[in-house]
Amino acid sequence: MDDEPTLAAIPLTGGNMEPVVRVGDTVRRVAGEWTPAVHALLAAVRAAGVDEVPEPLGLDDSGREIVGFIAGGMLVDAPARVQWSTTIVEQAGRLLRQVHEASVPLAHDPGRTWRSPSREPSEVVCHNDFAPYNLVVDGGRLVGAIDFDFASPGPRLRDLAYLAYRIAPFAEDAEGFDPEATSDGETPVDRVRRLVAAYGADYPVGEVLGAAAGFLDELAAFTDDRAAATGRADFVEHAAMYRRDAARLRSFE
Template identity: 45%
Template sequence: MEEVLSGGNMTSVVKVRDTVRRASGPWTPAVHALLGHLRRRGFDRAPEALGVDERGRENISLLPGSVATYPLPEHVLSDRTLVAVAELLREYHDATADFVPPTGAHWQWPSHEPVEVLCHNDFAPYNLMFEGDRLTGVIDFDTASPGPRVWDLAYTAYRFVPLTDPANPDVPYPGIAEQRRRLELFVRSYGFAITPADVVEVAIRRLRELVDFIVTQARNGDEAQQKVLDRGDTLIYERDIAYLEANTWS
C-alpha cells in the first residue's frame, strides 16, 4: 500500500510502510553515499539510504514527525527554533567535512568554491522535520553538492530569520531591527567565523542563482519550474534581493 506524502513539489513522494520512495536520478548514488557517511559519523537525524526499489525509485527510511509548510506555524519562526536550526545545520556540516565523494560523483545542483562541506542547498522549513514544536531531523538531500558553509547558512537564514521584504506573502515582516537581531542570533548559534554581512552577501547570490535556475529550466521545458515561474516566485525573490541590497546588515 502506497500513501502519497505532502510536499514533493518537484517529484512524487510516497510512503511504503516505514520507507519513502521517490524518483531517482544520476545524483542518487552520490547522495546515498553521503547519507551512509552521515550514519557512520553518528548523524542520525537524516534518512538512511536503502538503495532503489524494483521500480527504480530511491528507497530511504521514513523519519518521525512532519515538515513545516507555508503559512508557517508560529513556533517555526521562534528564537528557540532558529537556534535549533543553526545548531542542526552546524552538526550536519561538521559530519560532512571529511566526506569523500565516490569517483565520478554526479550532483544535481552545481558545486561552489571554496569547498568546505557538502551543502544541503535547501535547508528550509519544508525539508525539516518537527514533532510538535521540536526540530527532529532533515530530509531531501537530492540537491546536495560541495560548497562553503556560508552557502547553506545564507538560504537557511533567508527562510528562518526571515530575510524578506515587507511585501513577501509567505511570512510576516518582523521589521529590519528584528531581522538584524535574529540574523546575529542565527550566526552566533551556528558558531563559526562567518558574519551576518557574509550571510546576506551570499544570500543575494544564492537567490539570484535560484531565479536564473527557475527561468532557465522553465525555458527548457521543465513543467515543475514553469509552474514555479507562473505563480510568481521569481518576482518575490527579486523583490527580496532588492531589499537585502538596500539595507545594511553588519
C-alpha cells in the first residue's frame, strides 16, 4: 500500500517500544518478521465478525506496517466511572474470548513467526498485553483492542489473568478505582469472577491470580532487560512494581 504524502503523520503516545504514528485513518509502525503472523491474526479475527481489532493493510513504501485506526479514546484515560465500570469488565471479557476463538487455527500453525515466544499449552494466540492501555472506548463502550505486535500462541488463562490484574484491578499503579463509586460496590476479587464469567470460563480466582503473578514475574525480567538496554529509570521502577504486585497476588492463592 502506498504512502499518503498529503497527510501528516501524527505521533501516537503510549508505546514503549517503537514509534507509532497515525496517517489519516491508518496507523503505522516498524514492521518485523512477526508482522505477517500478526496481520494473519487480525484478518482471522475480523473474518470471524469481530470488527474491534485493527484492519491489516500491509506495508507502506517505507516498509512500515499499516493497520486501520480505531476511533475513540484509551480506556486507561477514560473517567473512573467508565474505566472501572462493571459493564467494561464484561465487554472486555467477551471481546477477549472472541479474539481467542478466532485465533485457534493460527495457534497450531508451526509455520508462523511470532515476536514473543510460544508457551504451552498453545490453546489460542494470546495478545500478551490485553489491558486498559490497549483497549479503546467510545461513549462508555468498549470498541476496540490494539497493539497485537507481541501476540503469540499460549494458554487462554495467560491473557485472561493479565487482564484481570489490570482491570480488577490489582495493579499498584491503577488510579481512581473506588468500589463504592465506580464498580457497583464490587471488590477486585468480585470483579475477577465477573470477568471470568463474561469470558465464559470457570477458572477459580486463585488460579487466575496465580497465573497473573507468573506473568508479572516474566514481565519484571523483560522490563529489567529493557531498563538495561535503554537506561530508563522508569523501567526499573516498573519492574519493581511488578514484583511487589506478584507477591501480593500470591497472598490470595
